[in-house]
Amino acid sequence: MEKISATITLKRGREKPIRHFHPWVFSGAISAVSGVPQPGDLVAVEDSKQQFLAYAYYNPHSQIQGRIISWNADARFDEAFWQQKLERAVASRRLLNLEPATTAYRLINAESDGLPGLIVDKYGDYLVIQCLTLGIDRRKEMFIKLLVELEKPLGIVERSDVSVRRKENLKETSGMCWGEAPPAELIVLENGHQFAVNLMEGHKTGAYLDQRVNRALVCRPEAVAGKEVLNVFAYTGGFAVYAAAHGAGLITNIDSSAEALMLAEKNVILNNPDRPEDEYIQGDAFQVLRHYRDTGRQFDLVILDPPKFAHSQRDVSRASRGYKDLNWLALRLLKPGGLLATFSCSGRISADLFQKILFSAAVDAGRDVQIIEPMSQAADHPILLTFPESAYLKGMLCRVW
Numbered sequence: 001m002e003k004i005s006a007t008i009t010l011k012r013g014r015e016k017p018i019r020h021f022h023p024w025v026f027s028g029a030i031s032a033v034s035g036v037p038q039p040g041d042l043v044a045v046e047d048s049k050q051q052f053l054a055y056a057y058y059n060p061h062s063q064i065q066g067r068i069i070s071w072n073a074d075a076r077f078d079e080a081f082w083q084q085k086l087e088r089a090v091a092s093r094r095l096l097n098l099e100p101a102t103t104a105y106r107l108i109n110a111e112s113d114g115l116p117g118l119i120v121d122k123y124g125d126y127l128v129i130q131c132l133t134l135g136i137d138r139r140k141e142m143f144i145k146l147l148v149e150l151e152k153p154l155g156i157v158e159r160s161d162v163s164v165r166r167k168e169n170l171k172e173t174s175g176m177c178w179g180e181a182p183p184a185e186l187i188v189l190e191n192g193h194q195f196a197v198n199l200m201e202g203h204k205t206g207a208y209l210d211q212r213v214n215r216a217l218v219c220r221p222e223a224v225a226g227k228e229v230l231n232v233f234a235y236t237g238g239f240a241v242y243a244a245a246h247g248a249g250l251i252t253n254i255d256s257s258a259e260a261l262m263l264a265e266k267n268v269i270l271n272n273p274d275r276p277e278d279e280y281i282q283g284d285a286f287q288v289l290r291h292y293r294d295t296g297r298q299f300d301l302v303i304l305d306p307p308k309f310a311h312s313q314r315d316v317s318r319a320s321r322g323y324k325d326l327n328w329l330a331l332r333l334l335k336p337g338g339l340l341a342t343f344s345c346s347g348r349i350s351a352d353l354f355q356k357i358l359f360s361a362a363v364d365a366g367r368d369v370q371i372i373e374p375m376s377q378a379a380d381h382p383i384l385l386t387f388p389e390s391a392y393l394k395g396m397l398c399r400v401w
């Protein structure tokens with residue numbers, strides 16, 4: 001059982017977010033640290049009047065010095081404590097009834113599941129873990145043991161090759177951490193569609209699992225059958241596979257990564273062996289869209305699923321201009337009555353701001369735009385009400401006149 005090694009006292013007036021169950025203790029909110037906690041140790045958090053608030057793990061090297069794991073003063077930090085958290089998260093995924101049509105989904109979503117910094121994605125018989133905080137990293141072996149007991153995977157891959165680890169004074173690392181290695185192209189199912197994923201080298205933990213629901217919604221048969229689809233930021237063909245399955249006409253995929261496009265084509269063919277040739281264009285999306293605008297190409301459906309443009313508050317205005325430019329170009333490429341599915345995965349760009357950006361793009365493009373479906377992240381990436389930062393993906397399916 002782990003002991004509480006120190007107490008963090010907050011400055012007067014800085015306890016409110018913690019009382020409201022927000023899980024981050026910023027360095028600027030701390031007035032004193034009693035004892036000498038080691039990085040990653042468990043500490044108690046109290047207000048300026050020495051009233052108990054919560055327990056957290058501690059990292060003096062991070063701007064977020066405390067990450068809260070319990071608000072219960074009587075909590076005991078034995079293995080059963082962590083096991084219960086994992087079980088709770090896994091049980092809520094069972095509730096979603098994803099299997100057997102979907103075999104790749106998120107099991108543990110960090111703060112949203114009460115485990116700040118721990119991501120675990122399931123890909124068939126394999127698990128991929130990402131340790132984003134020191135508190136998780138230090139307890140990695142225990143989490144691996146518990147996950148093996150809980151999920152009985154064939155193997156567990158670590159994909160902690162993410163730059164945010166540097167903010168926690170951790171190095172980037174990746175590789176096998178338990179059991180046997182997955183094949184280089186592991187086949188998983190998403191809503192019954194097959195996808196080859198590379199868990200060792202693919203983006204994030206191998207795939208963008210958060211778009212599962214939106215792929216089905218945007219690429220429904222009524223929207224794509226016989227239609228010309230432009231799939232911008234295609235990656236390994238998430239949207240293209242659904243569009244092809246539902247009878248799309250020509251699908252034009254754009255991505256800057258040649259490797260991703262090769263896998264996209266493979267995935268489309270895997271599900272639709274008789275598919276006529278689609279386009280797989282390697283290049284910068286902005287340049288390719290400008291070229292299409294200049295040459296007068298038109299589409300029935302344009303999907304814009306760009307990477308994160310805003311990594312911090314400082315990036316917000318530059319990112320907003322990027323989103324506007326991109327959406328403005330896409331609007332110019334749509335036939336009257338066509339559909340635009342536009343996304344932002346930047347947590348710093350709120351749904352409200354994203355809608356305003358689209359408004360301004362529509363005004364400049366001179367197009368009437370109706371939002372027909374607002375979109376968010378899939379339910380296996382739950383949003384914690386007390387942690388609005390966990391709502392990062394937003395999208396709008398629009399009819400464009």
Ligand code: SAH
Pocket residue numbers: 207208211232233234235236237238239254255256257260283284285286305306307
């Ligand atoms: N829509 C995909 C996920 C897209 S992730 C899916 O459903 O799975 C974002 C993609 O944008 C990545 O594949 C990345 O290679 C690509 N990308 C990043 N910058 C780009 C640019 N400037 N032009 C084109 N593609 C870009």
